Amino acid sequence: MPAAETTDALNQRLADSGLRSTPQREVVYRVLIGKRDHPTADEVFARVKSELPTISLATVYNCLETLVQCDLVRAVNVERGPTRYCPNLRPHAHFHDEKTGRTHDIDLPPGLLDQVKSVLPPGYDPTSVEIIFRGKATKPSS
């Protein structure tokens, strides 16, 4: 995916929400897309600084929150501790490797989320479903 394309997608979403395009938002988003290892705000901050040395941590928090509002990024809390950010828009679950502390994306087959939702009694109207596995991954990485 060319850089221009993801930037266009971002600008589109920002415009749709009446928000402005800024260099900070663009770089934060590109950093997330570029390395999808579920970084914390601090980690995003470190990566963005190399490209935008004057950015502040507070701005990184603001940009991340903006991206979450635009539905371009999901905030993930697999464990107590800092929130992590995930730009994967496909329906997927998370596998938290308790050995390494890393979180892997697990693609879900079509229909699985609907199947899971079907366990809800009437009166519960879900807008989202999150599935988190925890355990050991013997797979190399992701």
Add this chain to the structure above:
Amino acid sequence: MPAAETTDALNQRLADSGLRSTPQREVVYRVLIGKRDHPTADEVFARVKSELPTISLATVYNCLETLVQCDLVRAVNVERGPTRYCPNLRPHAHFHDEKTGRTHDIDLPPGLLDQVKSVLPPGYDPTSVEIIFRGKATKPSS
């Protein structure tokens, strides 16, 4: 369930893990069992204090962590913010009502968790699966 019974269960688990039975651990556990509304550590602290006025917040954190280690209680992070505690040992999911901020337990049919686990590619060995729904609940409560 009589109080003595849950205390016995607690003492059993503590003994199994080589841990001691203390009044603080008992009261923290009984408070969780008594009102299963997924309280935060602070909320547990407030409830326990009425029975054990000299308990400290640090001890409440310690007791909760102990109960989690003994598998009598699950720590739950449905949203950014304080960890919440759940003494429900049945296989269940959580429904987080975004209107009220409350979390409801949703019992799961037998086999559902295995079915969900079956989406994992080889190499992923889960010890637990967590399912979190978010949305609106029109149901009265729980």
Add this chain to the structure above:
DNA sequence: CTATATGCAAATAGTTTGCCTGTTA
């Protein structure tokens, strides 16, 4: 031009730690 976003520093919330004292088995 002006509403919105950034940068900085201080404030806050949640949790953990160190250390000394008390209690349990």
Add this chain to the structure above:
DNA sequence: TAACAGGCAAACTATTTGCATATAG
């Protein structure tokens, strides 16, 4: 009577806020 647990205060981490300045549309 040891090893373990509790109490207290301070430290720490993650995040939010207030406010002055800069910038995008």
